Amino acid sequence: MDKDSMLTHILQSEGPASLLGGQSPVTVINGSQHISPLTSGGPEARGPDGEADSGRPSLDSAIRTALSEGTKTVVLEGPDGSGKTTALQRLVVGWARGRNLQNFSFVFHFGLGRLNSLGGALSLEALMLRHHGHLLPGSVPQLLQDPEGVLFVFDDLDQWRHSLDPSALPHLCSDPGEEAPVSRLVAGLLHGSLLRGASFLVATRPAEGQKFPSGARLQVLGFLKPQREAYMEGFFSADPAAATTARRHMESTLGFYDICTSPRFCWTVCSVYKSLMDAGAKLPETLTQLYVEILARLIQSLQLNEARSRALVSALGKMASHCLLHQHSSCTKEEMDSFGFGQDLASVGVFLRVDGDGPVFSFHSQPMLEFNLATSFLLDASAAEGVEELLERHRGRADFLDVFLTGLSEPAQRRPLEAPLGELDPGRVADFARWFRSSSEATLKGRHKDQHRRRFHLLLQTQNESLVKEVAAASAQTGIGYGDPTLRDCVALNYVFSCIGEMELLNLYRTRDLTEEQAKALAPAMSLCRKINLSDSSLSPGAVPHLASALSGGLTEELDLSHVRLGEEEFRRLCEGLRNCKLRVLKLLACELTEAVCGDLASALTSGAAQLREMDVRFNPIGDRGFVKLCKALQSPLCRLQELKLQKCELTAASMEALMSDRCLLTELDLSLNNLGQEGALLLCHALRRPGCPIEKLSLSRCELTPPVFRELSSALRGGTSRLKSLVVGLNAVGDEGVKPLWEAVAHPNCVHEDLDVEMTGLTDECARDLCAALRAGGALRSLELRNNSLTDASVPALVRAAQDSDSMQEMNLQYNDISEDVFDVMDECGKIRY
Incomplete structure (x- = not known):
C-alpha cells in the first residue's frame, strides 16, 4: 500500500x-x-x-x-x-x-x-x-x-x-x-x-x-488532573496564571468535575474561558451558564432572526428527545425533516456532527443534547407535557436534563441566551420553579441519600442563596449525611452549607477515600458544622491539613474519627487544627495511635484556645509512656478535659500514679480492659480519697481487680469526700465476698453513688441478703447492673421487694443469670426489673 x-x-x-x-x-x-x-x-x-x-x-x-x-x-x-x-x-x-x-x-x-x-x-x-x-x-x-x-x-x-x-x-x-x-x-x-x-x-x-x-x-x-494541567498550560502558554484559573474554575466551580475528563470538553471550556477573559467578563458559575454561553454564540453566528432561531432550537429539542428515547446517537435526513429543521438544515453543522454522504446527524456530546432539550422545553409552551412528564419520559436516559432545567429557570443564568432567542416562556419557567421548590422540600425530608445528593447538585445550579436557605432550612437542624462523596458532591455541599451558614451534622461515615481535592472543596462546609462524623473512613494524607484548617477557627464542636488510620505526620497536622478550635468532643477510638503522637495531642490539649472536654482514645496502643504524656496535659491549668476514655490502651500500674494531680479536672475516666492489677487500682483508689478529686464516673471493667481493691473502693465511697456517682467494675471475678464491701458502701449515708455495674463478677444467691439490706438502707443508688452472674430463682423475690421498697432505685438488670421462666411473673410485678 x-x-x-x-x-x-x-x-x-x-x-x-x-x-x-x-x-x-x-x-x-x-x-x-x-x-x-x-x-x-x-x-x-x-x-x-x-x-x-x-x-x-x-x-x-x-x-x-x-x-x-x-x-x-x-x-x-x-x-x-x-x-x-x-x-x-x-x-x-x-x-x-x-x-x-x-x-x-x-x-x-x-x-x-x-x-x-x-x-x-x-x-x-x-x-x-x-x-x-x-x-x-x-x-x-x-x-x-x-x-x-x-x-x-x-x-x-x-x-x-x-x-x-x-x-x-x-x-x-x-x-x-x-x-x-x-x-x-x-x-x-x-x-x-x-x-x-x-x-x-x-x-x-x-x-x-x-x-x-x-x-x-x-x-x-x-484526562486526569496531571493531563488537564499540562493541557491547559499549553492552551494558555502565554499566561500561566490564566491556565491555573481556568483549570481550577472548570474542575470545581462548574460543579461537574467528572466531565472535565473529556479532552474535547477541556478544549471547549478553554476556548470559551479565553474569550471571556480577553473581554474582561465573568466566568460562568455553573454548567448551565457555560452551555448558555456556548449556545448563544452558535445561534448568533448564524445571524438568524428571532423566529427562525426559536424554530431551530425547537427542532434541536425534538431531535434530542428522539435520540434519548430511541437510544440512537445519530439521525437520518428523513428524521431531521420530521423534526422541523426545514430550510435551516444546511446550518446545523454549527450545532451537530454531520457524517457521510447520506448524511447522518448527531450531537457532539450528551450534555449539549440535553441542554437543547431543556431549552426547547422552556421556550415553547404549546406542548401539553409538563415538567414531571418530561423528566419521567426520559428517566434513566438523561443525566443532565434536570440540571439544565434548574439553571435555566434562574433569570440571571438564562439572560445571555434570551438575546438571540427572545424570552423563555414565563408560564413554563414559573411551573418549573414551583415544581422544583416543592419537590426539593419533599426530597430533603425523605431518607433516600442518592436523591439528597442529586438535589444538592441542583441547588448548586440555581446559584440562588435565598432559595437554598428556604428549601434546605430543615436539613440545617438535622444535618446531612452520606459516605463516599464525589468531588461533585463536595462542591455542591459546600455551596449549600455556605448559603445556610450553619449545619448541625455532616455525616461522612464510611467514606472510603477522602482525597485531598475532596477535602479542600469540603473544608469551608466542614467549618460550618457543629458535628462531623468521619468514623470508619479513609483519609488520604493530603486531606488531613484541610480537615485541620476547617477545625481551626470553625464551628465544629464534635469530631468522630473512630477507626480512621492516621500516620504520625498526619496526626500532627490534625493536632495543629485542634490548638485553636471550638471542639469539645473528640473520638479517636481504634485509630492505631501510639505513644509517639501523644505528645502532639497533649500539646493541643494545653493550648490556650483549646476547648476540648471529652476525648475517646479507646483501643489505641499508647501504653504507659503515652498515657504519662497525656497526664502532663491533664495537670496543666490550661487543659479543660473532663472525660477521658482509655479502654484497652495497654496501660499497667506503672502509669497510674500520673491521675493523682491536684490540678486534674477529669470527671469521667474509663480505664477498662487494661491490666492495672492490684497495684495500679490501689493508686487510683488513693486518688479518689483525695479531697476535691473531681472524678464522678470511673470504669474499671476487666482490669484484673482483686478483693483488696474492692475494699479500698468501698472505703473511698464511704469517706465523705468522694464525688464518685458511677462505678463500673464488671468482668472482675472476685465473687460474693469480693463485692461485699461495695454493698456496705451503698448502705452508708456518706455514699452519693448512683450507678453501679458489677456484671460478671461471680455473684451467687449468697450476696442477695447483703445486697437487699444495702438497697433498703441507702438512699442514692438508681441503677444496678447484675447481668451475667449466677443468681437463681431463689434470689428473685427478695431482689424484687428490695427494688420496690427503694425510693431511689430506677432500674435493676438481671439479664443472663440462671433465672427460669417460673419467676417471670414475680419480676413483672416490678417495673424497675429488667430480665
Whole structure:
C-alpha cells in the first residue's frame, strides 16, 4: 500500500475546529503538545470522581501494547470527547509515517456512522475501494491473501444502527468476493468469519444492549488532573496564571468535575474561558451558564432572526428527545425533516456532527443534547407535557436534563441566551420553579441519600442563596449525611452549607477515600458544622491539613474519627487544627495511635484556645509512656478535659500514679480492659480519697481487680469526700465476698453513688441478703447492673421487694443469670426489673 497516499487521504479528510466538536484530530495530531488520554483495563479501575493513580498507561501505549502482543480485537470504550477518535487516527498516521504498528502491511480506517446510509450489496473489496480511493490498483487481492497483516480501525461503533448479534442475521459472510449488505460485511469481519486472521481496533461510547466483539477491553479515562494541567498550560502558554484559573474554575466551580475528563470538553471550556477573559467578563458559575454561553454564540453566528432561531432550537429539542428515547446517537435526513429543521438544515453543522454522504446527524456530546432539550422545553409552551412528564419520559436516559432545567429557570443564568432567542416562556419557567421548590422540600425530608445528593447538585445550579436557605432550612437542624462523596458532591455541599451558614451534622461515615481535592472543596462546609462524623473512613494524607484548617477557627464542636488510620505526620497536622478550635468532643477510638503522637495531642490539649472536654482514645496502643504524656496535659491549668476514655490502651500500674494531680479536672475516666492489677487500682483508689478529686464516673471493667481493691473502693465511697456517682467494675471475678464491701458502701449515708455495674463478677444467691439490706438502707443508688452472674430463682423475690421498697432505685438488670421462666411473673410485678 502507498503509505504516502494513505497519509494524505487522512490528513485532508478532516474539517476545521468547532466550538462543540473541538479541534479536529488532525490538528491535535500535528500539534507539538499532544497529550494522550489515560486508560485502564476496565471500569473497576476508575476511582472516585473518575480519577485514577498516576500509573495508568496512556491510551496510545495501551493500544500499541495490546496489538503487539497478538490481541486480535481491541475495544476502546469511553464517553463523548474522551479522545478515542484522535487516538485512532494518531495511530493510523503513525503507521503511515512508519512510527508504529509496522507489523501490519495494511491499515484501514472506517467511521461506522458514515456507513449506516449505504444501501445495496457490496463485496468487501468494493467497500474498501469505495472508502479508500487512494488504494493502488491490485492491492486488495494482495491483502486478502495475507489477512494476518491487515488491521481494521472501526470508529463510532455506538452509531452503528445494525445488529451485530449473529443470531439476528441470516448468516455471516465468509467469502470476500460475496456481495452482501454492509451490515453483514461488518458483522462478518468483527465476528471473524470474513477475512479470518485480521486484527480490529474498535472505538465506542457505552451503549445499552450493544453486542461488543470479544477481545481486550480498554476503558478510556480521558484526562486526569496531571493531563488537564499540562493541557491547559499549553492552551494558555502565554499566561500561566490564566491556565491555573481556568483549570481550577472548570474542575470545581462548574460543579461537574467528572466531565472535565473529556479532552474535547477541556478544549471547549478553554476556548470559551479565553474569550471571556480577553473581554474582561465573568466566568460562568455553573454548567448551565457555560452551555448558555456556548449556545448563544452558535445561534448568533448564524445571524438568524428571532423566529427562525426559536424554530431551530425547537427542532434541536425534538431531535434530542428522539435520540434519548430511541437510544440512537445519530439521525437520518428523513428524521431531521420530521423534526422541523426545514430550510435551516444546511446550518446545523454549527450545532451537530454531520457524517457521510447520506448524511447522518448527531450531537457532539450528551450534555449539549440535553441542554437543547431543556431549552426547547422552556421556550415553547404549546406542548401539553409538563415538567414531571418530561423528566419521567426520559428517566434513566438523561443525566443532565434536570440540571439544565434548574439553571435555566434562574433569570440571571438564562439572560445571555434570551438575546438571540427572545424570552423563555414565563408560564413554563414559573411551573418549573414551583415544581422544583416543592419537590426539593419533599426530597430533603425523605431518607433516600442518592436523591439528597442529586438535589444538592441542583441547588448548586440555581446559584440562588435565598432559595437554598428556604428549601434546605430543615436539613440545617438535622444535618446531612452520606459516605463516599464525589468531588461533585463536595462542591455542591459546600455551596449549600455556605448559603445556610450553619449545619448541625455532616455525616461522612464510611467514606472510603477522602482525597485531598475532596477535602479542600469540603473544608469551608466542614467549618460550618457543629458535628462531623468521619468514623470508619479513609483519609488520604493530603486531606488531613484541610480537615485541620476547617477545625481551626470553625464551628465544629464534635469530631468522630473512630477507626480512621492516621500516620504520625498526619496526626500532627490534625493536632495543629485542634490548638485553636471550638471542639469539645473528640473520638479517636481504634485509630492505631501510639505513644509517639501523644505528645502532639497533649500539646493541643494545653493550648490556650483549646476547648476540648471529652476525648475517646479507646483501643489505641499508647501504653504507659503515652498515657504519662497525656497526664502532663491533664495537670496543666490550661487543659479543660473532663472525660477521658482509655479502654484497652495497654496501660499497667506503672502509669497510674500520673491521675493523682491536684490540678486534674477529669470527671469521667474509663480505664477498662487494661491490666492495672492490684497495684495500679490501689493508686487510683488513693486518688479518689483525695479531697476535691473531681472524678464522678470511673470504669474499671476487666482490669484484673482483686478483693483488696474492692475494699479500698468501698472505703473511698464511704469517706465523705468522694464525688464518685458511677462505678463500673464488671468482668472482675472476685465473687460474693469480693463485692461485699461495695454493698456496705451503698448502705452508708456518706455514699452519693448512683450507678453501679458489677456484671460478671461471680455473684451467687449468697450476696442477695447483703445486697437487699444495702438497697433498703441507702438512699442514692438508681441503677444496678447484675447481668451475667449466677443468681437463681431463689434470689428473685427478695431482689424484687428490695427494688420496690427503694425510693431511689430506677432500674435493676438481671439479664443472663440462671433465672427460669417460673419467676417471670414475680419480676413483672416490678417495673424497675429488667430480665
